[in-house]
Amino acid sequence: MAEDKPDVGRLVDEAAKALGLPIADQYRANVIVNYERSLAIARPLLEVDLDDELTPAPVFRP
Amino acid sequence: MNDPLSKRATATEIAGAVMSGKAKALAVVDAALARIKAAEPTFNAFTDIVAERARIRAVEIDRGLHRGPMLGVPFAVKNLFDIKGLPTLAGSKINQDGPIAARDGSLVRKLEAAGAILVGGLNMGEYAYDFTGENAHYGPSRNPRDPSRMTGGSSGGSGAAVAAGEVPIALGSDTNGSIRVPASLCGLFGLKPTYGRLSRAGTYPFVDAFDHLGPLARSVDDLALSFDAMQGWDPDDPVCTDRPAEPTLPALLEGINGLRIAIAGDYFERGAQPEALEAVATVAKALGATRKITIPEAAAARSAAYVITAIEGGQLHLPRLKSRPQDFDPDTRERFMAGALLPGAWYVKAQRFRRRYRANVQKLFGEVDIILAPATPCTAPNLGQVMMTLGGAELPVRANLGLFTQPISFIGLPVVVAPLQRPGGLPIGVQIIANHYNEAAALRVARALEKQGVASAPPA
Numbered sequence: 474m475a476e477d478k479p480d481v482g483r484l485v486d487e488a489a490k491a492l493g494l495p496i497a498d499q500y501r502a503n504v505i506v507n508y509e510r511s512l513a514i515a516r517p518l519l520e521v522d523l524d525d526e527l528t529p530a531p532v533f534r535p
Numbered sequence: 536m537n538d539p540l541s542k543r544a545t546a547t548e549i550a551g552a553v554m555s556g557k558a559k560a561l562a563v564v565d566a567a568l569a570r571i572k573a574a575e576p577t578f579n580a581f582t583d584i585v586a587e588r589a590r591i592r593a594v595e596i597d598r599g600l601h602r603g604p605m606l607g608v609p610f611a612v613k614n615l616f617d618i619k620g621l622p623t624l625a626g627s628k629i630n631q632d633g634p635i636a637a638r639d640g641s642l643v644r645k646l647e648a649a650g651a652i653l654v655g656g657l658n659m660g661e662y663a664y665d666f667t668g669e670n671a672h673y674g675p676s677r678n679p680r681d682p683s684r685m686t687g688g689s690s691g692g693s694g695a696a697v698a699a700g701e702v703p704i705a706l707g708s709d710t711n712g713s714i715r716v717p718a719s720l721c722g723l724f725g726l727k728p729t730y731g732r733l734s735r736a737g738t739y740p741f742v743d744a745f746d747h748l749g750p751l752a753r754s755v756d757d758l759a760l761s762f763d764a765m766q767g768w769d770p771d772d773p774v775c776t777d778r779p780a781e782p783t784l785p786a787l788l789e790g791i792n793g794l795r796i797a798i799a800g801d802y803f804e805r806g807a808q809p810e811a812l813e814a815v816a817t818v819a820k821a822l823g824a825t826r827k828i829t830i831p832e833a834a835a836a837r838s839a840a841y842v843i844t845a846i847e848g849g850q851l852h853l854p855r856l857k858s859r860p861q862d863f864d865p866d867t868r869e870r871f872m873a874g875a876l877l878p879g880a881w882y883v884k885a886q887r888f889r890r891r892y893r894a895n896v897q898k899l900f901g902e903v904d905i906i907l908a909p910a911t912p913c914t915a916p917n918l919g920q921v922m923m924t925l926g927g928a929e930l931p932v933r934a935n936l937g938l939f940t941q942p943i944s945f946i947g948l949p950v951v952v953a954p955l956q957r958p959g960g961l962p963i964g965v966q967i968i969a970n971h972y973n974e975a976a977a978l979r980v981a982r983a984l985e986k987q988g989v990a991s992a993p994p995a
Contacts, residue, residue, distance in 0.1 A: 489872075494853065495860075496872060500868060500869050504872045504873050507872075508876065510873075511874070511877055515841065515842050517837070518838035519838075523887050527890060527891055529883065535893075535946065
């Protein structure tokens with residue numbers, strides 16, 4: 474099945490509205506480029522399976 | 536023994552000379568200020584020089600009013616450290632309008648309490664969201680090994696100032712590699728300590744989950760000397776450990792006997808240019824290390840570090856992205872904006888994954904004491920270079936210089952970068968990674984490499 478790719482332009486526009494972050498026209502294209510780059514870089518994390526018991530440590534101790 | 540007034544002098548040599556009366560602190564500081572004046576038009580390492588303050592302190596030292604193991608040592612700090620009387624720029628234009636620091640950052644005070652003398656604030660990538668050392672507001676810091684090249688960042692001025700011999704020691708910050716990348720590209724020793732080991736109080740934050748501070752220097756002794764002076768609990772940083780300080784300088788005499796050293800394979804061998812892998816092989820050979828291990832899920836760790844960074848950074852700067860977007864560096868603005876919009880589910884997953892990854896890597900440290908890995912996938916790119924070829928793929932320079940540092944700082948492991956000078960070529964560093972709170976082991980290995988002449992950091 475072909476992967477459903479998100480419409481990143483629309484995603485950025487709507488998320489920015491929800492967050493109250495105005496993005497001027499001259500910045501918008503590069504915000505989209507960076508969002509798409511983030512989708513690619515996040516992929517290895519998104520593909521990981523985690524047990525439900527694995528909670529984030531409330532205080533991170535190295 | 537180098538002349539304590541020369542650019543080759545290490546902090547250890549300067550302190551020895553000042554303590555024994557062979558050199559005056561004022562002469563040391565004046566020599567450093569003269570070098571800075573001569574070097575700055577080329578390297579652009581400094582954004583602020585506090586000459587008067589430094590001279591006053593030096594005169595006090597020469598009058599016997601201060602003592603300490605770093606007596607008379609000039610140092611400088613990345614301009615995200617508070618310097619009393621100055622705005623804490625963090626590489627930004629916006630913070631020029633920000634509050635004036637009422638006192639120095641915690642580590643600045645600790646180094647001065649040890650007798651060192653602050654001479655200035657250093658250039659950096661805006662708000663530390665940077666691996667290049669470039670900055671649209673203040674100009675790029677330039678690599679003393681080749682001024683047409685990047686220093687690496689975001690502690691770019693810290694790398695330039697020490698590699699040019701302007702100061703023997705500089706402090707930087709490292710969230711995803713911002714000490715280790717410039718140490719590698721400028722050919723310096725660098726220490727990113729365990730997360731929480733050194734206080735971050737009085738510095739401008741970036742990503743609280745991963746922000747670390749540490750020194751860059753031209754000798755391992757100097758890393759240990761300054762690290763020891765900066766250790767200790769600080770109530771002003773909620774993350775700072777209350778473990779007692781453990782001096783590392785005496786441990787340097789122990790050598791590397793008994794240390795189990797392995798090479799990181801798999802992820803850390805992919806996407807690197809040959810010189811990065813050759814540097815690891817050279818170091819491994821010098822240490823007699825042959826065992827290869829796999830850090831499990833390193834690619835997901837890098838991915839998770841990226842996600843946490845983008846989202847925390849975007850969230851931190853959201854008020855300024857709304858009110859003053861035009862005043863950001865164009866190279867950070869849209870990355871921060873995109874980060875602010877990423878799904879919260881990614882952030883929580885990254886934090887949950889971090890717990891598992893940390894547990895798995897700690898298991899590895901039951902079998903080995905030290906893991907070797909490249910610090911950067913390549914030597915210094917050209918200033919302004921946007922794309923580079925890694926493992927046959929065209930990738931953005933900005934996102935990928937930290938490919939090998941991100942999975943390590945993600946769980947706060949201590950790392951020393953050992954620099955290999957390459958005759959006729961540019962330097963490159965190797966990460967010496969130890970288990971939490973075992974900075975001493977990483978420093979001992981770096982010292983062994985320095986002693987053998989494998990790693991070195993002469994001023995350019």
